[in-house]
Amino acid sequence: MPSAELASAAFRRNSRRVVIGTEPVSSGDGFFDRRRLLGRRVAARLRAAETDRKHAPAGGERNGRRGDPAEREAERAEARIDAGARDIAAAVRTETNPGMLTLEDLATYQVKERPPVCMTYRTYEICGMGPPSSGALTVGQMLGMLLHFDLPAMGPGPEATHLFLEAGKLAFADRGLYMADSDFVEMPEGLLDPVYLAARAALIDPARAMEAASPGEPPWKKARLRVPDGERPNHGTTHFVIVDRYDDMLTATTTIETNFGSRVVVDGFLLNNELTDFAFVPEADGKSVANRVEGGKRPRSSMSPTMVFRDGAPMLLIGSPGGANIIPYIAQALVGILDFGLDPQVAVDSPHVLSRGGPAQVEQGPEAAATIAALDVFGHQAEAANLNSGLQAILIGAELLTGAADKRREGLVMGQ
Numbered sequence: 001m002p003s004a005e006l007a008s009a010a011f012r013r014n015s016r017r018v019v020i021g022t023e024p025v026s027s028g029d030g031f032f033d034r035r036r037l038l039g040r041r042v043a044a045r046l047r048a049a050e051t052d053r054k055h056a057p058a059g060g061e062r063n064g065r066r067g068d069p070a071e072r073e074a075e076r077a078e079a080r081i082d083a084g085a086r087d088i089a090a091a092v093r094t095e096t097n098p099g100m101l102t103l104e105d106l107a108t109y110q111v112k113e114r115p116p117v118c119m120t121y122r123t124y125e126i127c128g129m130g131p132p133s134s135g136a137l138t139v140g141q142m143l144g145m146l147l148h149f150d151l152p153a154m155g156p157g158p159e160a161t162h163l164f165l166e167a168g169k170l171a172f173a174d175r176g177l178y179m180a181d182s183d184f185v186e187m188p189e190g191l192l193d194p195v196y197l198a199a200r201a202a203l204i205d206p207a208r209a210m211e212a213a214s215p216g217e218p219p220w221k222k223a224r225l226r227v228p229d230g231e232r233p234n235h236g237t238t239h240f241v242i243v244d245r246y247d248d249m250l251t252a253t254t255t256i257e258t259n260f261g262s263r264v265v266v267d268g269f270l271l272n273n274e275l276t277d278f279a280f281v282p283e284a285d286g287k288s289v290a291n292r293v294e295g296g297k298r299p300r301s302s303m304s305p306t307m308v309f310r311d312g313a314p315m316l317l318i319g320s321p322g323g324a325n326i327i328p329y330i331a332q333a334l335v336g337i338l339d340f341g342l343d344p345q346v347a348v349d350s351p352h353v354l355s356r357g358g359p360a361q362v363e364q365g366p367e368a369a370a371t372i373a374a375l376d377v378f379g380h381q382a383e384a385a386n387l388n389s390g391l392q393a394i395l396i397g398a399e400l401l402t403g404a405a406d407k408r409r410e411g412l413v414m415g416q
């Protein structure tokens with residue numbers, strides 16, 4: 001999309017309404033003025049970038065050089081990357097609230113390939129993104145506890161929802177204490193150990209909600225004292241899933257962390273605000289927080305791009321935006337599709353219920369009051385909340401691909 005269009009999609013100037021994606025932001029929520037100003041500032045920068053690009057000299061024939069076209073194209077690409085990197089570092093350092101990013105930081109940045117994290121759930125193998133994301137480990141922990149209960153026989157309802165909430169509390173307790181970029185933090189090897197998760201599952205009372213969940217002691221060679229960290233809500237992420245005609249498959253989450261990222265625009269691109277995924281407090285009571293800020297470390301993510309395999313063959317791709325709530329969104333959809341046999345769209349549409357350790361949250365909507373009352377019987381003090389997932393899924397059948405897109409955000413299913 002040309003940047004001018006993007007700007008107008010992000011901010012409709014004359015309407016007294018700010019539209020972020022499909023989400024109108026009402027003037028009554030106290031956020032309006034800030035977002036309106038942000039929208040204007042970002043829109044102006046996007047327009048400026050577009051003008052710069054239009055007036056930029058066409059590269060390639062500088063110094064009258066000739067030679068191999070592929071080599072010339074490679075040189076031009078390299079020059080564009082260099083110029084882009086300089087622009088990024090300069091923009092960050094001259095912002096109103098300047099950062100310390102240098103050209104050297106960009107030059108030494110390495111994209112790291114890391115192995116997927118997989119676990120066995122009933123007859124399925126479920127694989128996802130490991131550290132620095134907490135996604136696959138925490139989804140895996142929840143499922144590793146839930147497989148000790150006969151959810152398929154139970155079916156959807158308060159009984160299963162209660163178990164799901166308890167598994168969420170326990171898994172998030174471990175996430176807060178242990179999970180971070182494993183290049184910097186020694187993490188327990190046993191976070192997905194079946195024996196450990198069986199012991200964690202045994203802490204779940206099928207009839208009664210626990211007051212609070214404490215982290216466990218997974219098998220670990222080099223124990224180190226840690227202190228848990230906190231959480232902040234955020235917005236600004238996209239997920240997409242693709243199966244192509246060659247049976248190549250992709251489940252991908254991208255994030256700039258929040259709407260408009262860091263609000264810094266370089267050459268038409270919004271820079272991310274991912275550093276807020278670090279814990280803001282590095283230590284407490286003389287103990288360090290695993291996800292504290294450190295030079296060169298990646299912040300802890302919750303992204304959970306997921307692939308499910310049966311008999312070695314891929315059968316489901318799924319993912320979502322939603323900050324730390326991504327984890328329970330994915331776990332709930334997996335239970336819906338794999339255990340309850342729901343059609344992926346029905347699973348995606350099902351009202352969310354989650355706990356990340358605190359009180360249970362029930363998605364606002366017509367069913368919220370009844371769900372809150374049903375959970376009260378188990379001792380949950382649930383509250384209604386806006387649980388704005390953006391799930392995207394493809395169920396891969398022998399003959400048929402079945403897609404699902406979350407109506408809570410933009411997104412669609414396409415096939416050809």
Ligand code: DON
Pocket residue numbers: 234235236237255256257258274277300301302303320321322323324326
């Ligand atoms: O990596 C993460 O976990 C966050 N940066 C994701 C933020 C997010 O999903 C915001 N979406 N609405």
